Amino acid sequence: MRGTLLLKDLERLMRCISFIFLVCSPTYRPGEACAASDAGDVVDTFILCRACGHELASVRDIHFVPSRLARSSRNDTLVGDRRVHVQLFENPHGHWFEVITFRKADVTKHWPADARSSWFPGYSWTVATCPLCKTHLGWGFQPSEWPDAVTTTRFEESEQSFLALITHRLLREDFASSLLMTPKSFTS
DSSP states (O other): OHHHHHHHHHHHHHHHHHHHHHHSOTTOOTTGGGSOOOTTOOOOOEEEETTTOOEEEEGGGBOOOOOTTOSEEEEEEOSTTOEEEEEEEEOTTSOEEEEEEESOOSOEEEEEEEOTTOSSTTEEEEEEEOTTTOOEEEEEEEETTSOSSOOHHHHHHOSSOEEEEEGGGEEEHHHHHHHTOOOGGGOO
């Protein structure tokens, strides 16, 4: 019993650490968080698949869709002063997922959609994977009154559909770039 609790605590800690890698700037300097920024000066940072680096979406594609079924919800800073809403959900098998909702993303959706156990009442869900490495990234949500399978074009062009992507399966482009820098000792 105690081992199970420690494992669950470790899993939660790993999700938090993954999210910190997603949202924290690799070039953070004390005092930057308090600095004023021009609202029109939004950097177009891309969100990547953590497994293969495929460009999935732009930070501009993030679109908060609230759910009353979320176990918790919080705001975090993503890029500069850009705020992002993170929601925590539990599936019927007891697995917990922190997700960010997007209006669109370059993912493969696997229809048919299923309305059972949906985290967003009135919506059916379908699994969403990376088109390159096939990693499970989250879920696509479409109105329940739609047919179980729709075209990708209809899904992407609709104002009613959205994606919920798992935070620890994502990586910010600028953070990934910082990991690939040449060590200073090699540049002399």
